[in-house]
Amino acid sequence: MLEITFGKETTIKLFGKGSKTRIVPIMPETAGILKGYMKEHIIEQFDQPLFVNRSNAKLTVMGVTYILKKYITLAKDGHPQMFKDPISPHMMRRTKGSHLIQGGVNIYYVRDFLGHASVVTTERYVRNNPEVIRKAIEKASNSIGTDRDYYGKDEKQAMMDFLKSLH
Secondary structure, three states, X not given: OOEEEOOOOOEEEEEXXXXXXXXXXXXXXXXXXXXXXXXXXXXXXXXOOOOEOOOOOEOOHHHHHHHHHHHHHHHHHHOHHHOOOOOOHHHHHXXXXXXXXXXXXOHHHHHHHHOOOOHHHHOHHHHOOHHHHHHHHHHHHHHHOOOOOOOOHHHHHXXXXXXXXXO
């Protein structure tokens, strides 16, 4: 069963594998498109599928995969250099997770958005993206930096003396 709450902050309740549910916010532009789609396809009750196949049955993961591959094949004809790696619905999901992390979204929000049971599962999106790590280090370095570009001879010697005293 589908649950969409339209309003100032539109949300959609998703039902995933393992009977997990999560509520995902929908951007205003997406909500507008969704409303138009529902009106065009006369979807007034939430007990009917939102997306259907040509048999008017619920669109399955395999159906989505079929549609995606169909359009990737068409796109490859015009731009073969852009489609070297295989593309699947799950790869697109992982890419969205990586983009959210790279964009600075809190890992716990990404976990909830993707429906992961544990943040440990979501951490792979950080580990697999050196750019995220670089930005985090850069941000931390900037926040503890100094306005000076150099240290005086006495300051350097004091630091060296301190470091030698740690032996």
